Amino acid sequence: MGEIFSRIEHVRTADEVVQQVESLILEGVLSSGDRLPGERELARQFEVSRPILRDALKALEQRGLLVTRHGGGTYVADVTGEIFARPVMDLIASHRKATADYLEYRRAMESIAAEFAARRATADDRALLHRIMARMEAAHVKGDLVEDAAIDVEFHTAIGECAHNIVLLHTLRSCYRLLSDGVFHNRLMIFTLPGARDELLAQHRAIHDAVVNGDPEAARSAAARHIDYVERAMVEADRFDDWRRVSRLRLSQRSVGGRRVTGDAAE
Structure with a gap:
């Protein structure tokens, strides 16, 4: 994933991070299943402290927009489904x-x-x-x-x-x-x-x-x-599809040379 997150201007708060991620999901830049960069890289791109970033990610998880999977990693939730x-x-x-x-x-x-x-x-x-x-x-x-x-x-x-x-x-x-x-x-x-x-x-x-x-x-x-x-x-x-279904039934029902045909071709 390229650097799609931008520096938080002015007051650097968790709410500002939340709004930016929400916007990226809403605009279709981030899609269901996309993995976000690691915490250190995200904090660097947003230019916010890691405690602020953690608060933002927690809020986004609570809103059902992000999920943390077993084994690590934060992903965009299956919002489309x-x-x-x-x-x-x-x-x-x-x-x-x-x-x-x-x-x-x-x-x-x-x-x-x-x-x-x-x-x-x-x-x-x-x-x-x-x-x-x-x-x-x-x-x-x-x-x-x-x-x-x-x-x-x-x-x-x-x-x-x-x-x-x-x-x-x-x-x-x-x-x-x-x-x-x-x-x-x-x-x-x-x-x-x-x-x-x-x-x-x-x-x-x-x-x-x-x-x-x-x-x-x-x-x-x-x-x-x-x-x-x-x-x-x-x-x-x-x-x-219906023709094929009927044909298969016919093939399985009929016998060739006294033997019943059960596959896609005669024995």
């Missing part, structure tokens, strides 16, 4: 309408986020998007579906960060948490559909290009088209 409680996540996973509503929500919010990002992205934001896009293209060449899916979430999170709207950022992060936690079980199957990986890469490239080129309308349209495609692909992936 609190927005969708596990019972709600389970309901979303088991109800088809919730999936449709989820995508409808994403279409609206990501369109706005992409538009804002195109208007507001800084040079550093654009550099971050370039790096993520390069990694996405490298993963595409490797054909690693798990890596594809992980970078997909990272890409959309970065677009939300580039929008520079705190509420939008955190609602989108909680939204993407449903993907990372495997609530939508057919998510990875989308990448196995014929031509899907190429199409998804092109869609992400279109969003990326519109944002870095500062074209709000193109960014908004590209984001909406992307979710439209994902919605169609999820339906197709569900159908394919």
